[in-house]
Amino acid sequence: MAALIEIERLTKRFGAFTAVDDVSFTVARGEVVGFLGPNGAGKSTTMKMLSGFVTPTAGTARICGKDVVDDPVAAKRSLGYLPEGAPTYPEMTVTGFLDFVARIRGYRGIERKERVEDAIDLTQLEGVRLQPIETLSKGFKRRVGLAQALLHDPPVLVLDEPTDGLDPNQKHEVRQLIRRMAPEKAILISTHILEEVEAVCTRAIIIAGGKVLADDKPSALTPTDKTLEEVFRELTVPAQPEAA
Incomplete structure (x- = not known):
């Protein structure tokens, strides 16, 4: 293989x-x-x-x-990469940050929205999707980092x-x-x-x-x-x- x-x-x-x-x-x-x-x-x-x-x-x-x-x-x-500490933009909401990542990855329109929704669903972030990342616990911040790594299904x-x-x-x-x-x-x-x-x-x-x-x-x-x-x-x- x-x-x-x-x-x-x-x-x-x-x-x-x-x-x-x-x-x-x-x-x-x-x-x-x-x-x-x-x-x-x-x-x-x-x-x-x-x-x-x-x-x-x-x-x-x-x-x-x-x-x-x-x-x-x-x-x-x-590549989907989750670095040590999973740096993000703390003032962004979870959805806003993942939408930003999707745009950087080149997704547009409906596909961009679907990629964000799938990443939120996979990492079970629905309950905090509208919160600023800086307000989240360490565990939820880690899951946001994982979500951005999975977003483009690498x-x-x-x-x-x-x-x-x-x-x-x-x-x-x-x-x-x-x-x-x-x-x-x-x-x-x-x-x-x-x-x-x-x-x-x-x-x-x-x-x-x-x-x-x-x-x-x-x-x-x-x-x-x-x-x-x-x-x-x-x-x-x-x-x-x-x-x-």
């Missing part, structure tokens, strides 16, 4: 610091890949390079075959902590939505919630120090005598030196 996300030897340096170090992986249609790692592991930087917000120092990233540096507009047409989704700030019921609803969309999309999810990986992901990539340490099905990463959390800790927590 052809990969919709292709990352080859991706590297990002900030001065002497290497945030992402020679990372390679692919994500095919129908895969939901959990991107795991401790704080500072390089997850968000990798996603920012894939989405075109940060330029790689070396390596390549492609979305649906389009290079994010050489052909950024074509790549972004196929084949590729890159979601940075999609359930951050959501209550347990909202987390369950978003995970169900991801499962429903999964067969038709390639989805990359950055998360620190290991339960989320086991609930929705078909693969798990563990990264630390900017390097990929593991890439396999969650079940393959967890022998019968260990949990995913134990495997994660063994891979990402530096070993303590033995006492002399």
